[in-house]
Amino acid sequence: MKTPRLAVAAALAGALLATSALSACGSAAAGGGAQTKELRYQGWVGQVTPAELAEDLGYLGDVKLKWIGNTISGPQDIQAATTGDIDFGGAFNGAIVKLKASKAPITAVIGYYGADKDSYNGFFVPEASPIRTARDLIGKKIGVNTLGAHAEAITKTYLKRNGLTPAEIKQVELVVVPPVNTEQSLRQGQIDVASLSGALRDKALEHGGLRPLYTDFELLGPFTGGSYVVRNDFLKKNPDTVRTFVTATAKAIDWSRAQPRDTVIARFRSILTKRARSEDDSQLKFWKSYGVAGKGGTITDADFSTWIEWLDSIGELKDDGLKPADLYTNEYNDVASGSAR
Template sequence: MQMSRRLFGQLAALATGLALSAPASTALAASEPVTIRYLASQGSLSAHELADALGYFKDTGITFQNVGYAQGGPASLFALASGDVELGSAATAAVLNSIAGGNDFVAAYASNGINKGTESIFYTLEGSPITSIKDLQGKTIAVNTLGAHLDYTVREALHSVGLPENAAKLVVVPGPQLEQVLRSKQVDVSAFGYWQKTFEGAALKNGPLQKVFGDTDVLGEIAGGFVVLRRDWIKAHPDAARIFVEKSQAALEYARLHPDETRALLKTALTARNENPEIAQYFTGYGVREGGKAIPRDLQFWIDILTRGGSLREGQLKAEDILYDPATFAAAN
């Protein structure tokens, strides 16, 4: 599935109607035209997609090509490593595991974050005896993919109450089916990720669900995942990389300040992609810090957890070596 010119024409028309303007850039255009291929996520609009719809990439030489959907972050990282796309997007823990496994990726910008307004929530049916993290032992939890944010959140949650990290069973269920499998009692708990608030909102409209816990209860306020680029691609296209990150972060800030307009753009995109446009009304934001900026703790928190669990060696990864900073990247590489 490719993002059609018609779709971006519709988004651009809507953006123009909302009287939007692109922010100033430290680099007006890439040194040569660059096409960035990527995989979309069902029910959502990535910050670079939003930036493109807002016209932020106009006259920069950067264009985008949507080449399909990613079931989850690990699939996106695999496509990036294989050269099928120019950018990937995944939960922080998945990004770090991929880098530790030999992929020379750079965390370009925080794709989403979690706070009390936008967090992943683990739901069970109303009246269920499952009311706390301790009650998850032996239960079945639906998540969108394994090896990503929800997977590692469950592990950390169980660890936090003294249970084995594998005390619950995880099953993979696509976002649009999370409500169905819970209400039909095929699983005990469905986890709606922070990037799946649209699906969560639609589920709650159909009837109350019982919250077990949210990921902020375990992780605090933190970046949930990152859009990542290959280090060699950044070296080959330094101007494009800088503009890409700058404009994407500007779109994150736009969404924070203009939630209603962002929901309108999301609705238009979902309609054009033949997804359910009505779920756009439940979009609560990207959950990132002001200005769309990440901080070292967003990476270091998970580095410490993965080191504790033996997935990383002590000192194997450092946040400052992974987090993209255009001011220092050229000198360091």
């Protein structure tokens, strides 16, 4: 049986093999033909993503989203985009760096989540827990939604900044727990620390008895943490569709900022009702923002350079000169350029 790390590595290897074939097909098809008007994607249970909001607001026009299932893992989502199982996927920017460093032919096109004072990823312990410092985490278990992504990067950044050696950091165990079960796992003592964000975080805090040990916002301030990516061959074959998708998503992000919070939440409830996936909408009342730092999801060098430098410092990147400009483009974001109508 594969460990989670080996499973991720195996999936990545498979993704890279598949993308070689996809790139060849994309190159052959890029010379002409109608652009697709349907974008396959994965959703998140009980949540409305910026792309889904964009569609409901009518910003996508004649481009339609096709939901093929849900995920709880950003790395899995962008691997699915890389293999062609879906047409766009979203993940923590550090995970995108790692996938790109492995020569995956993908490009980040818009930021879709981040951290601010209201929307952040916090790491919580029971109020009575003896864990008070980073050093107290040695030998302890931290529940995260997936390995190799946002929660892991923030945790290791926290540990390193607080003086733990690489050998000591390895003694802090990250355990994959489905987000909807993380609070329960913490309260039952199955894990020592819980990574919680968004509505699930606020719902857990409403229940009481928890305190934060560290948060991504405290460590890094406001930042865009994750981006949507598309395959390069898909981008080359469907530039107008990608522009429509990216610009529509950018408009939806800015719409969510401009509207009263109650209006956004009411829209989310309506979307969950219409899509009829038997989802619990009780967590929507805790929604505050998508946390995206830039206007309309505009991506900056800093959104990737932070993670390139960090991954390189811990030996997870080969010295191949990867630069932020190799990872993203704002070319298809008309909100970023100011040309959106």
